[in-house]
Amino acid sequence: MNIVVKITPNDRGNPPGKLADAELHFIDGELDGLKLIGFAIWERRGGNGHNVTFPARQYAVNGERRSFALLRPIGSRSAEERIRELVIQTYAEHEQGCDFVTPATGQAMSVVVKITPNEKGNPAGKLADAELHFIDGELDSLKLIGFGIWERRSGDGRNVTFPARQYAVNGERRSFALLRPIADMSAQNRVRDLVLEAFAEHEERSAVASKS
Numbered sequence: 001m002n003i004v005v006k007i008t009p010n011d012r013g014n015p016p017g018k019l020a021d022a023e024l025h026f027i028d029g030e031l032d033g034l035k036l037i038g039f040a041i042w043e044r045r046g047g048n049g050h051n052v053t054f055p056a057r058q059y060a061v062n063g064e065r066r067s068f069a070l071l072r073p074i075g076s077r078s079a080e081e082r083i084r085e086l087v088i089q090t091y092a093e094h095e096q097g098c099d100f101v102t103p104a105t106g107q108a109m110s111v112v113v114k115i116t117p118n119e120k121g122n123p124a125g126k127l128a129d130a131e132l133h134f135i136d137g138e139l140d141s142l143k144l145i146g147f148g149i150w151e152r153r154s155g156d157g158r159n160v161t162f163p164a165r166q167y168a169v170n171g172e173r174r175s176f177a178l179l180r181p182i183a184d185m186s187a188q189n190r191v192r193d194l195v196l197e198a199f200a201e202h203e204e205r206s207a208v209a210s211k212s
Contacts, residue, residue: 001029001109003138005090007041017043019050020094022087024139025182030111030194031132033187036071036144038165038178041091050091052084055178057146057165070146070163070178074133079141086138109137113198115149117206125151127158128202130195144179149199158199160192 008021022039026032038055056067073079116129130147134140146163164175181187 001031001111001137002027003109005087006035007091007094009094017045019043020091022052022091029108030190031179031187032190033182033184034179034191035182036179038070039087041087050088052087054080054083055163055165057163071139071142071144074141074143076141079139082138082140083142107136107140109139110135111194113195114143115199115202117202125153127151128199130160130198132191146178147195149195158196160195162188162191 004025004027006023006025008023010018010020018040020041021037022041024036024039026034026036036055040053042051042053044051053067054069054071056069058065058067071080071083111132111134114131114133116131118126118128126148128149129145130149132144132147134142134144144163148161150159150161152159161175162177162179164177166173166175168174177188179188179191
């Protein structure tokens, strides 16, 4: 599995200081046909260089808006810097008139799924959280959090929700998935199957451990 970076300039100039949006497009492997959106390239306030913000979930504390990045380091924060540099490099190439997508070169990466059971039972119907941990390649030592495994309301099986940005329309809460199909809508189904398979294996291991 590899990635390419797509740059979309902020031609409207709103919000001020935002230069462009960026997406990671996945090629081959478990995430083939999917893109991770929500990256943004900004002019630093001092005017000395650029910064990159990561896909994040917005929330409020005492009326103050904050964000929680969904693509996070597993250990060393240097893993984040590697992606920042890749995005900024691609933006620099875009400014010079290069193609809007830059292939990321390097060792192919893979993912493993980490399951964290919802032992508190809150919210109701949520069975577990899941994370994708990246191994090797440009995203090595990073994890994409925000997946949820749920019991279907009808009781016939499970569903997986994806990392999403929350927003409101006329007071109604909605969500916009940040890991989205590039074209083929079935690409998300592969990831759902991967997460559900990992959860089933986790349940089996737990059942065996409880009997021993």
